[in-house]
Amino acid sequence: MTWNYAEGNVFSNSTGNFESLLAWVFKFLQQAPSKPVGFVAQYDAATQSISKDKVVSTDPPYYDNIGFADLSDFFYVWLRRALRPVFPELFATLAVPKAEELVATPYRHGSKEKAERFFLEGMKKALHNLAEQAHPAFPVTIYYAFKQSETKEGSTTSTGWETFLEAVIQAGFTIDGTWPLRTERSARSIGIGTNALASSVVLVCRRRPAQAESISRKEFQRQLRREMPEALEAMIGGSEGASPIAPVDLAQAAIGPGMAIYSQYEAVLNQDGSRMTVHDALILVNRAITEYLSPESGSFDADTQFCAAWFEQYGWKSGPFGEADVLARAKGTSVDGVAGAGVLEAGGGKVRLLRWKEYPQGWDPTRDDxxxxxEALHHMIRRLNEEGETAAGELLARMPEKGEPLRQLAYHLYTLCERAGKAEDARAYNELIGAWHAIVTASHEVGHKGESLELDL
Structure with a gap:
């Protein structure tokens, strides 16, 4: 086992020492709202009955992410030597029992396909048991932190997420929504230097009515087009003082309204009468997200449409002038015009978009024709990174009409960067959205006091 972080001396005064950790626990207990005494019991989730008429919130195993039983052996063998006389039933086996652990581990089951089948069937039984017993007046909330944004037409690299959703729906649940919940620390070992999820996602589930009907694929698509834009606007715009959902979490959170439509029916039927799979439903949901955030949606000017399309193809690298000229004409602008706007460098038969660090300081949109x-977005990013939220708010106050398009473009560019594996570029757009609520507040404090926040939110 190779550690990827330093482990401090627990008896020292450095980070991680015993006294400071104990102080953390003490501070939490002082603030903990729960007063009644709790109890812990261990049962098989597929057969237990203690959830009868209870409000249920559960954090199930994550497909094949972590093999807790295998990791537990590291501690179990030492605990067994010390505590077996005290808890003989807990330490009856030589190692941690693993056969019943509900994870998709190929070496335990003979193949990847058999491991996936084991996980699906086991999860379906456990969730069906919850659906049958949970209190009917309250939803069941299920925590899950498996990225689904890689679901693409023709292939998928997020089998765990799809398999889990399939189990939830087959168990008799309909998904009412998905709530991102900030649970992950950026400083945790798995998050350092990666574009990891900032949140866990809570699936909000209710039991599907027994009389649920089936609909066609076309009707499902019509409902997506009708209902997804409003749901996405609520997510990226924020509501009732809440900050917008960060781009890193949007793809995960946005499946809520899409899967709510899909899962409320007994089945969504393809043209040949077969049932639409979760994989196909996720493709359509992701397509609806992409269409909403696309620069072609009507919220963006011709120069921005050109820049977004060029960025998708070349990023910050140079490309042939001829290709840029053809693309610019198609978007209703020109390379010279875009270069004149100050966002592009053209010369020597090559065209290159400028990075935000190359934008000039002291830019004033009221003096730019x-x-x-x-351009406005990347000036905002520069101002935020170099001068902070208040300065970014001052800049937004000079162009409040661009608030909505700015946010929408930041989400779109984040998605492009994530798909291309450009974590550093993606981080800039994610951080802008993360600070958006503070930026808008600052813009009203310094720029146009007394006006409603609704325009920018």
């Missing part, structure tokens, strides 16, 4: 949303 050509200000595409692309």
């Amino acid at each position: 050509r200000t595409p949303v692309w």
Whole structure:
């Protein structure tokens, strides 16, 4: 076992020492709202009955992410030597029991396919048991932190997420929504230097009515087009003082309204009468997200549409002038015009988008006669990174009409960067959205006091 972080001396005064850890626990206990005495019991989730008429919130195993039983052996063998006389039943076996652990581990089951089948069937039984017993007046909340944004047409690399959703729906649940909940520390070992999820996602589930009907694929698509834009606007715009959902969490959170439509029916039927799979439903949900955030949606000027399309193909690298000219004409602008806006460098038969660090300081949108949303966004990023939220708010106050397009473009560019594996570029857009509520507040404090926040939120 190779540690990827330093482990401090627990008896020292450095980070991680015993006294400071104990102080953390003490501070929590002082603030903990629960007063009644709790109890802990261990049962098989597929056969237990203690959840009868209870409000249930559960954090199930994550497919094949972590083999807790295997990791537990590291501690179990030492605990067994010390505590077997005290708890003989807990330490009856030589190692931690593993056969019943509900994870998709190929070496235990003979193949990847058999491991997935074991996980699906076991999870379906456990969740069906919850659906049958949970209190009917309250939803069941299920925590899950498995990224689904990689679901693509023709292939998928997020089998665990799809398999889990399949189990939830087959167990008799309909998914009412998904709530991102900030549970993950950026400083945890798995998150350092990676584009890891900032949140866990809570699935809000209710038992599907026995008389649920089936609908066609076309009707499902119509409902997505009708209902997804409003749901996405509530997520990226924030509501009732809440901050917008961070781009890193949007793909996960946005499946809520999409899967709510899918899961409320007995089945969604393809043209040949077969049942639409969760995989196919996720593709359509992701397509609806992409269409909403696309620069072609009508919220963006021609220069921004050109920049977004060029960025998708070349990123910050140079590309042929001829290709740029053809693309610019198609978008209703020109390379010279975009270069004149100050966001692009053209010369020697090559065209390159400028990075935000290359934008000039002291930019004032009120004195710029050509200000595409692309330019405004990257000036905002520079101002936020170099001068902070208040300075970014001052800049937004000078162009409040661009608040909505700015946010929408940041989400779109984050998605492009994540798909291309450009974590550093993606981080800039994610951080802007993360600070958006504070930026808007600052813009009203310094720029246009007394006006409603609704315009920018």
